[in-house]
Amino acid sequence: xxxxxxxxxxxxxAGLRARVADGVAALKASHGVTPGxxxxxxxxxxxxxxxxxxxxxxxxxxxxxxxxxHEPADMAESDLLALxxxxxxxxxxxxxxxxxxxxxxxxxxxxxxxxxxxxxxxGFHVVNAGLLATGQPGAIVPCTPLxxxxxxxxxxxxxxxxxxxxxxxxxxxxGKPMAQLLLQADCTVTMAHSxxxxxxxxxxxxxxxxxxVGRPEMVRGDWIKPGATVIDVGINRVAAAEPGKxxxxxxxxxxxxxxxxGAITPVPGGVGPMxxxxxxxxxxxxxxRAAG
Ligand code: GUN
Numbered sequence: 001x002x003x004x005x006x007x008x009x010x011x012x013x014a015g016l017r018a019r020v021a022d023g024v025a026a027l028k029a030s031h032g033v034t035p036g037x038x039x040x041x042x043x044x045x046x047x048x049x050x051x052x053x054x055x056x057x058x059x060x061x062x063x064x065x066x067x068x069x070h071e072p073a074d075m076a077e078s079d080l081l082a083l084x085x086x087x088x089x090x091x092x093x094x095x096x097x098x099x100x101x102x103x104x105x106x107x108x109x110x111x112x113x114x115x116x117x118x119x120x121x122x123g124f125h126v127v128n129a130g131l132l133a134t135g136q137p138g139a140i141v142p143c144t145p146l147x148x149x150x151x152x153x154x155x156x157x158x159x160x161x162x163x164x165x166x167x168x169x170x171x172x173x174x175g176k177p178m179a180q181l182l183l184q185a186d187c188t189v190t191m192a193h194s195x196x197x198x199x200x201x202x203x204x205x206x207x208x209x210x211x212x213v214g215r216p217e218m219v220r221g222d223w224i225k226p227g228a229t230v231i232d233v234g235i236n237r238v239a240a241a242e243p244g245k246x247x248x249x250x251x252x253x254x255x256x257x258x259x260x261x262g263a264i265t266p267v268p269g270g271v272g273p274m275x276x277x278x279x280x281x282x283x284x285x286x287x288x289r290a291a292g
């Protein structure tokens with residue numbers, strides 16, 4: 001069998017970003033409103049710093065305002081909640097993103113719950129999770145599952161009715177909302193996780209396999225149904241063959257999987273760029289709703 005089609009998330013994300021930039025320009029022209037996202041980073045976690053910088057760069061590139069709040073690791077929870085209150089009340093701020101993970105002394109759920117749902121650009125607030133789970137309009141959808149769904153639709157077409165989908169990983173950020181989106185698209189959805197029995201057998205039944213467990217190259221080639229669409233959400237840094245060097249790998253053993261799957265996202269260059277593009281889209285949408 002021929003190797004899988006490589007799903008080019010970088011190219012798709014570039015197209016989406018261009019459409020968002022057009023939307024930003026149109027909103028400015030029609031309503032005099034510039035979409036703005038507040039990005040809150042607490043502490044010095046190196047991976048978070050990289051993510052936050054790329055979000056801030058994308059905002060500026062697309063003509064949006066980036067309000068950056070980089071706070072010390074020992075910031076009191078009460079001060080963070082007070083900052084959220086100020087951002088909630090600021091009309092120039094249409095979206096608020098609090099980079100996770102937060103330092104251990106801060107209750108993440110309490111902080112996320114403080115963001116008004118209309119400004120919850122990440123879609124992590126329980127109101128947005130509830131709107132998505134109950135299939136109601138107006139939910140802000142988490143960026144990584146949204147980006148993954150766009151890639152799945154671009155690969156398989158809009159009609160996903162009756163397809164067997166398996167989501168590996170049950171996080172609130174990716175696994176659960178991903179399963180909700182696929183369910184809404186009329187897929188038959190299985191959620192698998194670290195306690196699932198006979199995981200390879202479960203995976204092999206899936207026409208669509210979304211891996212979001214954060215375990216490097218856990219999904220092997222023989223776990224994949226021939227011709228399946230494989231979406232690899234994992235971004236894991238592992239030691240490279242060359243001493244002292246590292247490389248990025250996904251949750252799927254790409255070199256094996258590419259021989260079996262029908263289509264597969266690479267790491268890097270697959271889902272990653274879609275996450276930021278969807279964050280830009282969520283921010284624009286929040287600004288459009290606020291502008292009426
Ligand atoms: N940390 C890892 N992924 C994410 C994300 O998508 N949003 C936020 N806010 N923090 C994260």
